[in-house]
Amino acid sequence: MTAMTTSISEVLETMCFMSLNLPADKTCDDFFKEASGKVFGCEIGFSGKVNGKMQIFMPDRLIRTVTENFMGQDPDSIEESLLEGTLKEVINMAAGNTFSIYDSNEVFNLSIPEMIEGSAPVKTGGEELSLYIETMDGNMAAIMTYEA
Amino acid sequence: MSVNILVVDDSIPMRSVIIRTIKSSGFGAASFVEANNGKEALDKMKDDWLDLVVTDYNMPEMDGMTLIQEMKKDSIFKEIPVLVVTTEGSQEKIEEFIEKGASGYIKKPFTPELIRQKLTEILGEMEEDEGFSDDSDDDLDF
Structure with a gap:
């Protein structure tokens, strides 16, 4: 969780000049309940020491x-x-950075990022980490599902 | 005159951010040529004199590693330094880039300061209004 949080913060702060806040009392489900208008969703697969998306x-x-x-x-x-x-680049950087923070001695292969049809989370099996993220310009959600 | 940099990435937003970051890094005057992948980059090299190639690793048609290998086979292109910009964070991959002939690498996300540091390591210090190409005429050996 720490690696993913640090990674997304670094990507958005360094490349997009945005600071993030992670409220302890909110979950990813709150993001989808609150969201109005079009939501863009994107996913990237990873394989290596752990596999998932x-x-x-x-x-x-x-x-x-x-x-x-x-x-x-x-x-x-x-x-x-x-x-x-841009969203594809953000998720590509966030995933790559997450794994280099998690374990830079391991090689993780990333798939080509793809937009998600319907812009709702695609549920898969395995463990799940999810983040509700606040920014000055709106809120976002990040979900990682994986199997060791 | 300015440094002529070929930026190779299949993502338009990423090419745009690399160019914007180099411009804002204070490195010095630079002009840019863009290519969508390694194959297109090799074609662009035939048309323009280049001081540096900045390339992504994962690209369709021809990736950054293959681009470096193809450049090393050419008597002129092999002299052009290559900076790899990548999301690959493993030490193994980084060592592979350098082994294949990359002059350096930058891991995404990157800052203007890091870009400037890498460009200076590869091309040397430059003034804001002068470029690498200014000083290179004496060294040309056709």
Whole structure:
């Protein structure tokens, strides 16, 4: 959990200049209950010492701000393909960084990130770690499911 | 004159952020050429004189490792330094990049300071308004 939290914080703070807060009294389910409007979801698979997938969900407003900060572009001129491209890069960096924090002596292979149809968590078996994340520009959710 | 940098990544947002970060790093004047993958990068190298290649590792058609290997087979391209920008964090992968001929690597996420440090290690110190290519004329050996 610490590796995933640190990793997502580093990615969004370093690359998108956003600071995060993780409220102790909120869960991932709260994010989906509260979310209104379009939610973008993306997932990436990983294999190695542990196997599984990471998923990240952001509402339209937040992913526009993330993309604006990431690419240095006006949010109103950003096409949806760039929003998706940015989310794919965010999850790619977050997953890669998580595993280098977790164990830099192990090789973890990452799959190509893919957008999630329906923008709701895809439930799989195994252990689950989930985060409800607050930012100044909206809230997001991150879920990791894995099997050792 | 400025340093001419080829940025190779299949992600438009990532190419954009690499270019923006280099510009904001204070490294010095730089112009940029972009390619979507290793294969496209080799084609672009035939058209432009390049001082540095900054490449991703995981890309469709031709990945960053294969790009480095192909460059090393060419008498001119083999002299161009390559900086790998990657999410790969394992020591094993990093050692493999260097073994295959990369001049350095940067792990994502990265800061402007780190980019500047790596560019300086590879290309040397530059003033804001002058580029590596300015000083390289005497060294050209056609």
